[in-house]
Amino acid sequence: MPNISRSQLRSVVTDIVERTPIVDIHTHLYSPAFGDLLLWGADELLTYHYLVAEMMRRSPIGYDEFRAFSTREKANHIWEHLYRLSSPISEAARGVLTALQTVGIDVSRADPEEIRQQFKHWTVEEYVDLVFRKANIEFVVMTNDPFDSRERALWEQNIPVDSRFRAALRIDPLLTDLSRACSILSELGYAVSTRLDDVTCAQIRRFLRVWIDRMDPLYMAVSLPPTFCFPTDDPVRRMLDSCILPVALDRELPLALMIGVKRQVNPHLQLAGDSVGKAGTQAIENLCVAYPDNRFLVTMLSREDQHQLCVTARKFRNLMPFGCWWFLNVPSLIREITMIRLELLGFSFIPQHSDARILDQLLYKWAHSRKIAAEALVEKYTDLQRTGWSITEEAVTRDVRDLFRDNFLRFAGRL
Numbered sequence: 001m002p003n004i005s006r007s008q009l010r011s012v013v014t015d016i017v018e019r020t021p022i023v024d025i026h027t028h029l030y031s032p033a034f035g036d037l038l039l040w041g042a043d044e045l046l047t048y049h050y051l052v053a054e055m056m057r058r059s060p061i062g063y064d065e066f067r068a069f070s071t072r073e074k075a076n077h078i079w080e081h082l083y084r085l086s087s088p089i090s091e092a093a094r095g096v097l098t099a100l101q102t103v104g105i106d107v108s109r110a111d112p113e114e115i116r117q118q119f120k121h122w123t124v125e126e127y128v129d130l131v132f133r134k135a136n137i138e139f140v141v142m143t144n145d146p147f148d149s150r151e152r153a154l155w156e157q158n159i160p161v162d163s164r165f166r167a168a169l170r171i172d173p174l175l176t177d178l179s180r181a182c183s184i185l186s187e188l189g190y191a192v193s194t195r196l197d198d199v200t201c202a203q204i205r206r207f208l209r210v211w212i213d214r215m216d217p218l219y220m221a222v223s224l225p226p227t228f229c230f231p232t233d234d235p236v237r238r239m240l241d242s243c244i245l246p247v248a249l250d251r252e253l254p255l256a257l258m259i260g261v262k263r264q265v266n267p268h269l270q271l272a273g274d275s276v277g278k279a280g281t282q283a284i285e286n287l288c289v290a291y292p293d294n295r296f297l298v299t300m301l302s303r304e305d306q307h308q309l310c311v312t313a314r315k316f317r318n319l320m321p322f323g324c325w326w327f328l329n330v331p332s333l334i335r336e337i338t339m340i341r342l343e344l345l346g347f348s349f350i351p352q353h354s355d356a357r358i359l360d361q362l363l364y365k366w367a368h369s370r371k372i373a374a375e376a377l378v379e380k381y382t383d384l385q386r387t388g389w390s391i392t393e394e395a396v397t398r399d400v401r402d403l404f405r406d407n408f409l410r411f412a413g414r415l
């Protein structure tokens with residue numbers, strides 16, 4: 001393959017980044033077979049919890065009054081305050097416009113009613129096809145919660161599999177709310193107690209295996225507070241040591257740890273009420289040393305933890321940093337974090353996941369992240385070219401594929 005000349009580097013790299021299909025390793029999307037759980041369209045886009053939080057800073061409306069609105073009224077209210085009475089410049093507000101523009105909706109004169117009308121052209125199946133094609137996504141990984149009765153019921157009916165939506169077994173209550181986990185498991189017929197005795201641990205392992213067999217997840221996942229410690233004397237240690245990690249090992253599944261969320265700092269905001277705290281990587285180091293045969297996918301929510309996470313990843317091949325999570329998914333921080341990772345880890349990380357909750361968000365979250373990744377790569381390849389090193393299309397294609405797809409599949413044992 002010929003070398004890419006300096007003058008062509010930008011256009012070739014940008015083109016390869018656009019053409020490389022994405023494996024989106026963490027979303028809250030569902031395939032159409034899950035019915036109402038799959039959110040899409042104008043009203044859902046406009047009532048995304050990121051926008052609710054931003055609207056509440058601009059509108060005098062009371063929390064209860066807003067909560068009592070229908071989804072359509074909420075969307076109208078958010079439009080009024082974030083799009084009509086101010087310019088939609090925040091990442092979440094701009095994202096709606098990118099998404100609409102990508103599916104051909106003219107946002108220059110649109111209002112919510114007009115946008116709703118445009119969505120009437122599509123069935124959900126057509127819209128899923130359109131979004132996956134436009135965003136160039138191979139598949140997304142869902143967040144599948146067996147502790148949620150609605151979702152559990154659907155899995156128990158053996159919903160048809162759509163290969164563009166793969167599962168991840170989400171297990172938060174086991175590590176963050178043991179009494180809730182135990183009461184749900186008891187209702188489901190597992191003989192468990194919060195003392196986590198041997199019988200209980202065997203039952204929890206059985207529960208995890210049942211759900212792994214049912215979902216065929218690509219990994220297990222949990223999101224954790226910034227205070228997460230390991231090892232500790234509390235049930236978290238025993239849950240990891242005697243229940244979760246042995247099952248992860250024998251089923252060859254990574255465990256995804258999403259660390260740094262302070263839940264419900266403002267409960268009035270419901271989903272939008274969570275915040276961030278600094279965590280440090282001591283617990284991750286301890287886990288990686290203690291369980292060298294387990295694999296850990298890790299994302300951290302605070303900006304301050306990003307450098308330390310890269311350094312920790314340099315020490316452990318069973319640790320894979322991923323994504324610019326939630327409040328980090330804004331251009332200035334994606335750029336900073338991607339640069340630090342390239343400089344400290346080369347191509348051995350997963351740069352992004354979308355965390356999309358609404359199907360349409362795949363369109364903007366990936367368009368914005370692709371652009372930033374391409375710019376970061378152009379800068380780094382230019383530095384390489386300056387040394388005399390040859391950059392070929394083949395090499396760039398391989399590197400970008402590693403970032404957007406293969407690193408995850410390899411780490412998850414699927415490649």
Ligand code: RAT
Nearest residue numbers: 028143223258271326355357
């Ligand atoms: O990004 C989000 O929408 C958050 O509310 C959470 O879903 C977070 O990503 C999580 O998975 O806990």
Ligand code: ZN
Nearest residue numbers: 026027028355
């Ligand atoms: Zn999430």
